[in-house]
Amino acid sequence: MTDQIILEARGVTKVFKGLTAVAEVDYRLIKGQVAGVIGPNGAGKSTFFNLLTGLYTPTEGKVVFFDQDITKVPPDQRVVMGLGRTFQLVSVFNSLTVLDNLVLSITRFTPYYHNKSKFFFADRTNSFIKENCIGAMETVGIQEKKGLKTSGLSYGDKRKLEIAMALSLKPKVLLLDEPFAGLSDTEIDEIVHLINKIKEGLSIVIIEHKVSKLLNLVEKLSVMHEGRLIFEGKPQDAVSDREVRRVYWGEKDESSAIKC
Ligand SMILES: Nc1ncnc2c1ncn2[C@@H]1O[C@H](COP(=O)(O)OP(=O)(O)OP(=O)(O)O)[C@@H](O)[C@H]1O
Ligand SMILES: [Mg+2]
Known part of the structure; x- marks a missing residue:
């Protein structure tokens, strides 16, 4: 059986008054997948989530959910359709x-x-x-x-x-924007445990700063830098990818220690 694409961004771009926050991002989430998105401050991660969930309308490109073009569907309707999210700053x-x-x-x-x-x-x-x-x-x-x-x-x-x-x-898809931010190590472990518990029957995308927190949690890792997706693949491969190390960790020398 082929993998079903549940959520997709096709050439999605967001420009804020001349600043390109997200640039031509193509992204596919497979049904049942737990995926991660990492990138330094200002890489465009939250803006990308806001485009997927409808808080922002893309300057260019499309968002597709279950084969339906939802680019112009308002955020509350996307929630009703099964697109759930949490925010970088807890919103309760x-x-x-x-x-x-x-x-x-x-x-x-x-x-x-x-x-x-x-x-x-x-x-x-x-x-x-x-x-x-x-x-x-x-x-x-x-x-x-x-x-x-x-x-x-x-x-x-x-x-x-x-x-x-x-x-x-x-929800059918859950987007978590930095679910570990501001938490103690014990609290992070609890959220990791929770994500592992709820992932059955759900597709999840997690934004995070540090790759180490996602290594054992996600099947696919995408790396954003200056609005672009510069890597997509297995988390372990991201750590050894030359371009990722250069732009994300600022490394010139591949033999230097990885800062996870
Ligand atoms: N509503 C907005 N208006 C103008 N610029 C914005 C807006 N939202 C985000 N930006 C800019 O877009 C860029 C990407 O921001 P974004 O919040 O998506 O990054 P991020 O990867 O989530 O960063 P962080 O890790 O700090 O949360 C930044 O330069 C930010 O200042
Ligand atoms: Mg953010």
Whole structure:
């Protein structure tokens, strides 16, 4: 059986007032794949995610999801179609409880609640909402904190909540923008464990700065530099690729130690 391409960027470019943040990127995510994107600060990684998820419209090129051209589909509809994401800076409502963050996310993106009166009177005791919220909290391991105000959570738990919010919408593809940023080593291990647990039945792309965190987690690694994809392949091969070492690690001498 041939691999099914689930998400694709075709010649995608984004120019901000003369600055090319993403340049002619061709990218394919295979169904069931866990893939990584690395690159130095300003390489264009988050902009690329924003193009895939619809926060930005490409200056040129197309985004295709399940063979459908979604280049002009707004971000909320892409979520409903199964494109989930988390942000580089955790995006949760601090003033709400853990449970209410999930209820809000589910009602916001479930077509039934798109009618305003249904949205505002959404009931957390509704079995559909309840099952999804509880299921997502259990998956990420924060169910015991469901009644706590989100402002009191550790940054690691906020990350887990954000992932739970994405998972509660039953995505087919999950895009995680620097899920390890700001976390302790123990918290990073927990998120790695979580990604390994949820990857069954999902396709995942993870943005990260350091290749070492992705070596054992992803099947495919793409390296961005100045808006372009300069390498795509097995993570181990990225580490030994001459061009990657030159532009990403600034190395001239191949014998020098790799800074992972
Ligand atoms: N909305 C915007 N308007 C103007 N320039 C932008 C905008 N968003 C990003 N850029 C610029 O595009 C380039 C790529 O930024 P981007 O945030 O995509 O990089 P990144 O690889 O995610 O970096 P980091 O690792 O620091 O998160 C940068 O030069 C950035 O300043
Ligand atoms: Mg970024």
